[in-house]
Amino acid sequence: MFKKILIANRGEIALRVIRTCKEMGIKTVAVYSKADEESLHVRFADEAVCIGPAPSSESYLKIANIISAAEITNADAIHPGYGFLSENARFSKICEEHEIKFIGASAEMIERMGDKAMAKATMKEAGVPCVPGSDGIIPDFKACKKLAEETGYPVMLKASAGGGGKGMRAVWKEEDLEEAWESAKQESKAAFGNDDMYMEKLIEEPRHIEIQIVGDSTGKACHLSERDCSIQRRHQKLTEETPSPFMTKKLRNDMGMAAVKAAEFIKYEGAGTVEFLVDKHRNFYFMEMNTRIQVEHPITEQVIDFDLIREQILVAAGVPISGKHYTPNLHSIECRINAEDPYNDFRPSPGRITTLHAPGGHGVRLDTHVYAGYVIPPNYDSMIAKLITTAQTRDEAINKMKRALDEFVIEGIKTTIPFHRQLMDHPDYVAGNYTTAFMNNWKMESPNED
Structure with missing residues (x-):
């Protein structure tokens, strides 16, 4: 069993993990940004390390700072909670390379299931029912238009790297498709640095x-x-x-x-x-x-x-x-x-x-x-x-x-x-x-x- 777990998160989920660790007799390390210095997860962990200023890009998403905090506190595992780096394949892989157990999916698993188009193809292969639509990334708008005709309106455009509703557009008729395609790609590029799109049949009253x-x-x-x-x-x-x-x-x-x-x-x-x-x-x-x-x-x-x-x-x-x-x-x-x-x-x-x-x-x-x-x-x-x-x-x-x-x-x-x-x-x-x-x-x- 692990001797010490670092929680690479904040707020209620960090506190939630700390509580279970204490009940299991496992020491805990909280990491926090300067904005979270007074948060309860910092107070109730056995140790706490400041990992940067308030912006998450400079703290909770800063892999090097989190790994350094784990190493200086001799944590042998990291729990990522949800959000932030919890589904980041690179973070999972770096933990493995530093011989720190990532309490979550492997890098390979995150990559396979994190990309929505790849995940859908995998589930089809497994025999799990999937929404009709594209078999993978749609290469261009011409292919998008053809696929929408074959699938039948309404359709849902989705960002392959998406989450939280970003890069999603419901399209009910052909004349709205091109505008939806362009805006979804732009939003996805801004949010995830990736504008790959796929399409599904829009399930009504789901x-x-x-x-x-x-x-x-x-x-x-x-x-x-x-x-x-x-x-x-x-x-x-x-x-x-x-x-x-x-x-x-x-x-x-x-x-x-x-x-x-x-x-x-x-x-x-x-x-x-x-x-x-x-x-x-x-x-x-x-x-x-x-x-x-x-x-x-x-x-x-x-x-x-x-x-x-x-x-x-x-x-x-x-x-x-x-x-x-x-x-x-x-x-x-x-x-x-x-x-x-x-x-x-x-x-x-x-x-x-x-x-x-x-x-x-x-x-x-x-x-x-x-x-x-x-x-x-x-x-x-x-x-x-x-x-x-x-x-x-x-x-x-x-x-x-x-x-x-x-x-x-x-x-x-x-x-x-x-x-x-x-x-x-x-x-x-x-x-x-x-x-x-x-x-x-x-x-x-x-x-x-x-």
């Missing part, structure tokens, strides 16, 4: 349902059931739940075994997520694979009583998995609390938190790194907390979430708490009747409306 998997060094994999991530804004998830209200026993089995087939085909090692689009007829199609821990992993932990971070560490240390597939026996919902103004197009709201009262009680979990007096820097993602409620039924979990959101007081900044509180009362959400288009069709009530 749900975004992902399967949590874990694979070990023997090539064996298991699934830990699903999470429904369909409530999104600009392809960014806002709230998630498990089990999905759209799920059936047969669909869960079919999707779970498809995800296991995908993981075992590529001999995947570690925790990962196979993401699917599911149409209104419950046909499912591979979308992408995330070779890291997900933001929404706590809801899976809650419904099957399983520590996914612990499992990541055990697998990285060479411990084989049990091979058991899991089915949720409770219901859990996660609301992402962002420092944003939901009444002003979700504009970021950094600044000092003057007052904070955290909700509690049975079935309420709060993962956060903030506190009263903490200053939220403007340099990073705006998520400041994850509020999770768990109960015997979905209705009970929703009612518990309403109560917890009412208790959750954050002053000094704007947050998405009012958005989630309205969502929990929306009749379509309460009925479980929603798709990825939900946010396109709903306007929040303003704070002045009765």
Whole structure:
């Protein structure tokens, strides 16, 4: 087992990893930028190393600084969390070259599954259902136009190196294709330094349902059931739940075994997520694979009583998995609390938190790194907390979430708490009747409306 793990991340996920390491008797090293000097992950780690100024390009994305911090503290493993370098093949490879265990996918695995066109080709080979579309990178607009005609409108253009909704364009008719092609390529080039595009048939009225998997060094994999991530804004998830209200026993089995087939085909090692689009007829199609821990992993932990971070560490240390597939026996919902103004197009709201009262009680979990007096820097993602409620039924979990959101007081900044509180009362959400288009069709009530 590892003696000391450096967490190459910040905020709530860094604190989350530190907690499990402490329970396992493993020493921890926090790294931080100058903007994060007062963050809780710095306070609760056994050691902390400043790795640069506030911009992530000069700190959390600076591989040389992170490797140096690991070497001077004698860390024998690095946990990358999510975001930043968690799916960076070069970082994984450099860790290996320095004989530091990367608690995540190998460089080869990240390259294979990180490139969306290559991932889709791999999944087709594995026999996993894929969305109809291009077999790889589209060479030019002429080929794009021909493929769109063959696939049939509507189509979705996607950046091969994309993520977070960047470089994605839905095209409903031929006359809009060229403009969408050019703008998607420009956005992808600016965001990822790569303007390669591929195309898929646009699945109408889809749900975004992902399967949590874990694979070990023997090539064996298991699934830990699903999470429904369909409530999104600009392809960014806002709230998630498990089990999905759209799920059936047969669909869960079919999707779970498809995800296991995908993981075992590529001999995947570690925790990962196979993401699917599911149409209104419950046909499912591979979308992408995330070779890291997900933001929404706590809801899976809650419904099957399983520590996914612990499992990541055990697998990285060479411990084989049990091979058991899991089915949720409770219901859990996660609301992402962002420092944003939901009444002003979700504009970021950094600044000092003057007052904070955290909700509690049975079935309420709060993962956060903030506190009263903490200053939220403007340099990073705006998520400041994850509020999770768990109960015997979905209705009970929703009612518990309403109560917890009412208790959750954050002053000094704007947050998405009012958005989630309205969502929990929306009749379509309460009925479980929603798709990825939900946010396109709903306007929040303003704070002045009765």
